[in-house]
Amino acid sequence: MALSILWVVLTVFVINNDNGIVCEDVLGEITDDFDFDGIPGATHEFKVEIFSGAEECFYLKIASGAKLHVSFEVLTPHEIIDFYFKDPYNMIIESLLYKGNGGIEHDINVEGIYSICLDNTFTSYTSKIVYIYIVTFIPEEWAKYVNEIGELHGLAENYTELLSGVQLSITEMKRLQAQSRFNVVKDWYLIKSNNEYIKTWSIAQSIIIVATSLFTVFFVRRLFKTEAVTPTSKPRA
Template sequence: MFPTYVVLCSACLWNLFLQVTQERVIEESTDDFSFDGLPGAQHEFKIEVPASQEECFVQRVAQNANLHASFEVLRGGDRIVDFYVKDGYNNMIKEITYKSEGSIEYTAPINGNFQICVQNIHSRFLSKLVYIYIVTVVEEEWSKYVAEIEGLHTAVQNFTTSITEVQKSIDKVRLHQATSRMNVIKDWYLLTGNNAYVMYWSVFQIVSILATSCFQVYFVRKLFNIPNVTPSSKPRA
């Protein structure tokens, strides 16, 4: 069984059986300074992985860019999958096996296309709904801004340090928000599942009570149903 590959890009998103919740692409930084101007990309989506199959995505990562990929299985059987990242030469970089959630951090030494794959090989009959969050950021691009300021002979060392710390804090907040959204989605599926279970079980109990009551009424009526004649067809005294 060959895996399915999907290319993640800033201009297009895949629609093949992907239920995309949100995509945000961080554009290239311009001449105007922006706190949100780091080059890179951010993707978050849900995907249904069929039983005994895997789904792969190809993400372009720049040299020295930080790649963060995390996942969480929202529903489907035991909620166990395998998650791994490979480089453009099909070499395994990092792998998470037999887990329901996890994350991978990697700094790309060169430009390349990285494969991010989810395997549902531990289940032969049940598909898994998996939430995936991918972000790539080139923090070294901040040095270009620093060089421009230094070219103006401006003492900006403390300012640069503060901006770097702010950007790191923003990245941490984004990761925390993604984790919170995953928990909310997981709780929603758990709530709807429990509601369906209670409803079906209640209907089953109501049907059982009605069937038992009908049987009891029928049995009691048959018990007191005495014929007016004897077995020899004579009137009963």
């Protein structure tokens, strides 16, 4: 089992790869690990293929008091999926059923391993590519971080409110950027799907036109064909 694990402050993200789950680059950028810059909190975004008849779950160990934001969108055109957010006891906290996109925000009150599940068991033949964006941060850790900076510079009171507001603004900005990426990637898959559709039907129509032309030529030649002799084997005048 391939696991991708990265600890960030009190948060860990684990990808369970028992069923051959496929994660890809997003818009040409490597997204195997969290972006960690020494500031409390973590973000992660990736694409994943959910095979037909399968359910894939992603596990996050989250500390008490943390805030969680999750957004998802099905990139395969005109497809839907079931989304579940479960607590450490595997009880469903929130669900979004038969959705092409959506998101949740949740305040974590109990520390533990939470799971985000994408369910495609209601589909028998079609796999689906889903784009996922996750943000977690702990307000208390932000306050502690700001206090430590303030002790170094003697400006704790001046920086606390400012940096807290900046963090919330950054989180909102990243969420909006993720939504923008949703639209870009989904449009790309739609264009690709339309291109395959047009190419397939163009080939089919070309074959029909060629076949019709050959049939027409054969029919006209048969229509004007004249036998050189009569039915009694005498030369035709």
